[in-house]
Amino acid sequence: MKVLVLYTTLDGNTEAVAEAIAKKTDADVSKIVRVSKRHAYGIDRFRLWLEVTFKRHPGIFPFKHDPRDYDLIFIGTPVWFDRYNPVFDTLFEVIKIYDRKIALFSTGETDSQKALDKFAKKLQDSVILGRYHCIEPIFEDKDEDTEKILDEAATWAKGIADEAAKMIEQEEFERRKTIFKP
């Protein structure tokens, strides 16, 4: 089974989760990087608010892996103004993701799941196997607290990957039954 972790990050929290998931599930990793660099604070914060509010699609650099080549895709976003990151709208404009097995994750400063709700709605033409949200793992004061969150994310991801593998096995079984019917 081919697994991809597709994510974006500004300050590294979502990246830390993405890496923990990729390590645990032996996945390829693609990071979506915006062309116009922005900070999380100051005037840039206002620019990002405009971008999100007016549903602008920021430019992104080409990335390594085509999600359509994968059986299971973990897609991860930082929460921005209760939405998923706008770089994904840029991506979805070019690449239609449908009929895949998908699991969604996000990081935010609160435990709000609103961004994941919108993400799930956007990706409703795929099978969504699960979702995971955590609060800013790398901003924890103690390393062990960061580790705890990342371990939890990795355990969640392993469960999803096991479930996806079983589904694929079952689908293959059904397919063969159809093909080899006497």
Ligand SMILES: Cc1cc2nc3c(=O)[nH]c(=O)nc-3n(C[C@H](O)[C@H](O)[C@H](O)COP(=O)(O)O)c2cc1C
């Ligand atoms: C522009 C901007 C908007 C944000 N809006 C929210 C929000 O609405 N809700 C929330 O919980 N966190 C919000 N945050 C905090 C981030 O979601 C949080 O710090 C996240 O872990 C950042 O991920 P990253 O380090 O991978 O960039 C916002 C951060 C930025 C930069």
